[in-house]
Every structure is written in structure tokens, then in C-alpha cells.
Amino acid sequence: MGKLKGKKVLITAGGQGIGEAITQHFIEGGADVSIHYYSSELKANQLMEFAIEKGQKAFVFKADLTNENEANLLVEKTVKELGGLDILINNAGSLVARKLLSEMETSFWQKVMDINLTSMMFVTRAAAPYLSKNENSSIVNLASLAGRKGGHPGSLVYSTSKGAILTFTRALASELGPAGIRVNAVAPGLILGTSFHNTHTTKESAEETTAGIPIQRAGSADDVARAVFYLASEYDGFITGATLDINGGVYNM
Numbered sequence: 001m002g003k004l005k006g007k008k009v010l011i012t013a014g015g016q017g018i019g020e021a022i023t024q025h026f027i028e029g030g031a032d033v034s035i036h037y038y039s040s041e042l043k044a045n046q047l048m049e050f051a052i053e054k055g056q057k058a059f060v061f062k063a064d065l066t067n068e069n070e071a072n073l074l075v076e077k078t079v080k081e082l083g084g085l086d087i088l089i090n091n092a093g094s095l096v097a098r099k100l101l102s103e104m105e106t107s108f109w110q111k112v113m114d115i116n117l118t119s120m121m122f123v124t125r126a127a128a129p130y131l132s133k134n135e136n137s138s139i140v141n142l143a144s145l146a147g148r149k150g151g152h153p154g155s156l157v158y159s160t161s162k163g164a165i166l167t168f169t170r171a172l173a174s175e176l177g178p179a180g181i182r183v184n185a186v187a188p189g190l191i192l193g194t195s196f197h198n199t200h201t202t203k204e205s206a207e208e209t210t211a212g213i214p215i216q217r218a219g220s221a222d223d224v225a226r227a228v229f230y231l232a233s234e235y236d237g238f239i240t241g242a243t244l245d246i247n248g249g250v251y252n253m
Contacts, residue, residue: 098154
């Protein structure tokens with residue numbers, strides 16, 4: 001955990017669900033944190049207070065990351081408040097709602113693509129010049145098992161956007177590697193106890209999916225946070241362009 005002491009980390013959507021667990025792990029690891037939120041202000045502020053109590057720098061910022069100017073401002077404010085940037089965790093994203101192809105409005109397609117993919121490009125583009133100033137920097141992108149398998153019915157655009165993140169990660173690893181920036185992704189499977197699955201996954205669907213997982217349990221936000229923390233750490237400096245699947249063995253490549 002001490003490997004990241006003093007590192008400056010930006011976590012998008014860092015105040016809820018998987019993002020909350022990721023932020024908690026980085027704070028416990030001694031990092032200074034910038035916690036982006038859109039709706040989870042209370043939890044973001046609680047995490048900031050926790051970091052400050054531990055003697056670390058912490059900053060919270062509300063932004064709509066589908067807005068290019070707000071995404072740029074988030075990065076600028078982060079660098080100003082923390083004094084630099086070492087690690088970017090691109091966690092923000094949403095399924096929004098389930099829609100089949102026959103129900104798909106062009107505006108809905110674009111909305112989900114913007115939330116999951118375009119926003120990630122905006123933040124990464126703004127952050128890359130600051131990350132490149134360090135000898136070793138890291139980006140970890142949140143993809144999904146849906147991006148591997150295609151997801152359940154009604155997740156067409158979400159799954160497509162998450163699949164694109166896998167390619168986005170590989171392409172960026174090649175492009176940013178010469179600047180000392182490693183780029184990796186994680187692809188979580190069924191992670192219960194988060195607002196995502198509380199909203200979009202029925203109890204019956206969760207039970208059916210869990211029954212097909214080799215280790216016979218669903219994942220937790222902490223399972224994902226530990227993997228993100230590992231990929232961001234200094235000691236794995238030869239891993240880049242990779243996606244770590246976190247699904248209990250239900251899908252592997």
C-alpha cells in the first residue's frame with residue numbers, strides 16, 4: 001500500500017459504488033486524491049474529510065464530464081489543488097436504461113456513448129500533458145464484462161461503449177507509452193451492492209448469473225478497487241495495454 005504514498009490521483013465518479021471503494025483504497029494507501037462527482041456530493045465530501053484527517057491532500061469537484069469545458073476544468077483544478085497528477089482513474093459511466101435496438105433513439109445512443117466513452121476521452125486528453133511530466137504515470141479505465149460478452153438484452157449501447165474502452169486502452173498504451181504513461185483497464189462482471197446493479201439488475205437475474213460463476217459468488221466493489229490499485233501502482237511497471245477481468249471465472253481469454 002505504501003507504494004502510492006504521496007501520489008496524486010484523480011478518480012472520476014469517485015464518490016459512489018466502485019468509485020467510492022477505489023477512492024477509499026487510494027486514501028488508505030497514502031495518496032492525495034481528487035474526487036470527481038456528479039450526484040454523490042455527500043459521500044465525496046466524507047471521503048475528502050477522511051483523507052484530510054490522515055494528513056493527505058484531498059479535493060472534490062462536481063462536473064458533467066460529457067461537457068468538454070467541465071472535463072478540462074476538473075483536470076486543471078485537480079493539478080492546482082494537488083500540485084500535479086500521477087494517476088488517472090477513469091471510472092465514470094452508466095447504462096442509463098435498458099433499450100433494445102428496436103427501441104433505440106439516436107439521442108439515447110449518443111447520450112450513453114458520451115457518458116461512457118467521450119467523457120473518458122475528454123478527461124484523458126486534458127490529463128495526459130500533466131501525467132507525461134512524471135517519470136512514471138498510470139491510467140486505469142473502467143470497462144465491463146459487457147464489453148467482452150455483449151451484455152444482457154437492453155444493454156446494446158452500454159456494451160458497445162465498454163467494448164470500445166478496451167480498444168481505447170490498447171491504443172492509448174501504444175501512444176502514451178513513450179511519455180512514461182502506462183494505460184490499463186479492468187472489466188468487472190457482476191458486482192453487487194452498487195447503485196448500478198441495484199438499479200439495472202433484478203434479484204432473479206443476479207441469482208441466475210451468480211449460479212453460473214465458478215467461484216459461486218458475485219463480486220464486490222472492493223474486489224475491483226484492489227485490482228485498480230494494483231494496476232496503478234509503481235511495482236507493476238511493465239504492464240500496459242492490458243485488461244484485467246474481474247468476474248469470478250465466468251469469462252476468460
